[in-house]
Each structure stands twice: as structure tokens, then as C-alpha cells.
Amino acid sequence: MELDFEGVAQRVSTGLLPGWDAVEEHVAAAHSRNRSAGSGEVADYIPILAEADPELFGVCVAEVDGAVHSAGDADVEFSIQSISKAFVYALVCEEFGHEVVRDRVGVNNTGLAFNSVVALELNEGHPMNPMVNAGAIATTALMPGRTADDRWAAVITGLSRFAGRPLELDDVVYRSETATNHRNRAIAGLLESYGRIDVDPLEIVDVYTRQCALLVTARDLAVMGATLADGGVNPVTGEQVVSAEVCRDTLAVMASTGLYERSGEWLFEIGLPGKSGVAGGIVTIAPGKAGIGVFSPRLDSAGNSVRGQRATAYLSRALGLNVFASGPHPRRSTSEEAR
Numbered sequence: 001m002e003l004d005f006e007g008v009a010q011r012v013s014t015g016l017l018p019g020w021d022a023v024e025e026h027v028a029a030a031h032s033r034n035r036s037a038g039s040g041e042v043a044d045y046i047p048i049l050a051e052a053d054p055e056l057f058g059v060c061v062a063e064v065d066g067a068v069h070s071a072g073d074a075d076v077e078f079s080i081q082s083i084s085k086a087f088v089y090a091l092v093c094e095e096f097g098h099e100v101v102r103d104r105v106g107v108n109n110t111g112l113a114f115n116s117v118v119a120l121e122l123n124e125g126h127p128m129n130p131m132v133n134a135g136a137i138a139t140t141a142l143m144p145g146r147t148a149d150d151r152w153a154a155v156i157t158g159l160s161r162f163a164g165r166p167l168e169l170d171d172v173v174y175r176s177e178t179a180t181n182h183r184n185r186a187i188a189g190l191l192e193s194y195g196r197i198d199v200d201p202l203e204i205v206d207v208y209t210r211q212c213a214l215l216v217t218a219r220d221l222a223v224m225g226a227t228l229a230d231g232g233v234n235p236v237t238g239e240q241v242v243s244a245e246v247c248r249d250t251l252a253v254m255a256s257t258g259l260y261e262r263s264g265e266w267l268f269e270i271g272l273p274g275k276s277g278v279a280g281g282i283v284t285i286a287p288g289k290a291g292i293g294v295f296s297p298r299l300d301s302a303g304n305s306v307r308g309q310r311a312t313a314y315l316s317r318a319l320g321l322n323v324f325a326s327g328p329h330p331r332r333s334t335s336e337e338a339r
């Protein structure tokens with residue numbers, strides 16, 4: 001797409017959340033209304049994830065002014081899994097800029113499952129977007145560093161800055177996925193065969209597997225999301241983690257591909273950029289307003305948390321976050337128009 005933005009400033013969207021008490025009340029309601037929603041299955045293709053307590057359920061909203069509201073198991077740790085893809089993508093965008101990342105990794109939905117090999121083959125090895133495994137592995141391969149260890153260090157440091165605290169690896173999850181990630185190794189091998197990565201495929205899958213095994217809480221996800229909602233400034237630590245342009249680009253990709261082949265449905269119901277992970281987390285961003293972090297391990301067939309989707313949908317509606325929702329602008333009075 002050839003576009004011309006020369007001399008056109010990016011205007012910032014405005015709008016406020018309701019007051020502190022109302023947000024607090026709605027976060028509690030998002031939890032209580034969905035606490036007994038029982039459908040979905042805990043992921044088991046990574047063996048250790050099958051052991052998660054399916055009843056865990058946490059909801060958290062972090063506002064861009066630093067206020068944090070939570071309900072339920074918002075401080076229980078779980079592995080970040082695919083949610084990491086959005087934040088690693090932001091770090092790589094910060095490093096290389098809009099065009100390079102758009103051309104190398106892509107921004108279009110595959111319409112296929114997150115771990116699809118067919119999607120790669122159908123697109124001549126182009127990874128398509130950073131939120132599916134192929135694009136995420138290609139993105140992790142762009143992280144700065146000479147060795148796999150350097151890249152891993154850059155991932156853990158970068159994601160910790162988004163969370164505002166030092167994140168740690170869940171070694172058990174990492175080892176469980178390493179023993180079973182043959183499909184991701186196949187994807188990385190294909191990426192190499194198509195000349196789409198310049199690093200050792202097995203080494204980069206290892207960094208990617210570690211990145212997915214970082215431990216976070218729903219609260220961390222809310223703060224990480226709020227950083228993307230706040231022009232790249234972590235609202236709790238005050239640190240500028242990435243630029244505002246990078247946030248805009250990352251959120252656009254999340255909106256179109258963050259929930260894989262269910263992204264259209266997500267946008268239709270919730271109207272916000274989000275990213276899910278198979279451990280049961282979802283991060284959602286209301287630009288200029290807040291980040292939402294939810295966690296509950298039971299998933300739908302696309303790998304998205306059932307209670308998490310329900311709680312986020314409630315919050316989007318109740319807090320007025322859907323970016324497509326508008327009301328009629330107050331009309332000018334006839335006397336004003338006559339002037």
C-alpha cells in the first residue's frame with residue numbers, strides 16, 4: 001500500500017474512563033458475573049498446562065494514570081505464552097521501525113490456527129503477522145544481540161520493563177514445552193528454508209519457548225497493556241518503554257490478528273486490540289485509557305480463555321471502551337447555525 005502522510009501529524013484519540021469508584025465496581029462485576037462460566041478446556045498440548053486449576057479467574061484494569069483495580073486471582077502467576085508475541089513485536093518495532101517490520105514479518109491475518117504450518121506454505125514462507133507462531137519466531141529472531149543468549153536477555157529485560165518488575169522464567173513450563181515443540185521447530189526450519197530468518201532455527205525456537213514461559217499475573221498484563229495504551233510510558237514506573245508510534249503499530253496488528261482466526265469476532269464483540277495466550281491470559285488495550293489483564297485457564301477451540309473473553313467484553317461495554325462505539329455529536333442549535 002502506497003501512502004503519503006507527509007506533513008500530517010498523528011492526532012491522539014481522547015476520551016476518559018468513568019470515575020475511580022465506577023471502574024472499581026465494574027471490575028468486581030466483570031469477575032462475579034463470569035465466575036461460574038464453566039465451558040472450555042484447559043490446554044494440554046503443552047503437558048504441564050493441563051495441570052492448571054481450571055477455576056482460577058483474575059481480572060485487572062490498569063488506568064493510564066497509574067490507578068489499578070483488580071478482582072479474583074489477579075496476583076496468581078501463569079505463563080504468558082502467546083501474549084509475549086505482542087510485546088516482543090513492540091520491542092522489535094522500536095529497533096527497526098515501521099517499514100522494515102511490516103515488510104519482513106507482515107500485518108495480515110492468516111485466517112488459520114496460531115501454529116499453522118500450512119499458512120507459511122500458502123504464502124511462500126512469508127510469516128504473515130507477528131501474532132501467529134511463524135511470525136513470532138521470525139520476530140524473536142530480529143531481537144538485538146549476537147547470540148541466542150543476548151536475544152533472550154533482551155526479551156526478558158524488555159518484557160520486564162513493560163511489566164514494571166523483573167519477570168522470571170517458569171522452568172517447568174519451559175522444559176515441558178521444549179520436550180513437545182516439534183511443530184514450532186518445523187515452522188522455524190521452514191522459515192530458514194525460505195530465507196526468512198538469518199539465525200539458527202533451533203536456537204531461535206529455544207528463545208521463543210523461553211519467552212512464552214515467562215511468568216506473569218493478570219495485574220502484570222494490565223500494566224503491560226496500559227503501557228501500550230499510554231504512548232509507551234509504563235504508568236506505574238513512569239518509564240518510557242517504547243515510542244508512541246510503536247504502540248500504535250503494535251495495537252493495529254493486535255486488533256487484526258491478536259485472537260488468531262477469532263480476531264474478527266473479538267473485534268466485533270469487544271472492539272479493542274487484544275492478545276491471548278494458551279495458559280489462559282488475555283491482554284486488552286483501550287488506547288489512551290487503560291490496559292485490561294484477565295486470566296482463566298479454560299479455553300475455546302481457538303485457544304482463547306472463555307471467562308477472560310467474557311470479562312473483557314463486559315468491561316469494554318460497561319466502561320465505554322469499544323473504539324468503534326460513538327454517539328451522535330450534540331447538534332448546533334438553529335440560531336447558532338444561522339449565524
Ligand SMILES: NC(=O)CC[C@H](N)C(=O)O
Nearest residue numbers: 081082114212277278303
Ligand atoms: N497460543 C499460544 O499461546 C501458543 C504459545 C505456545 N508457546 C506455542 O508456541 O505453541
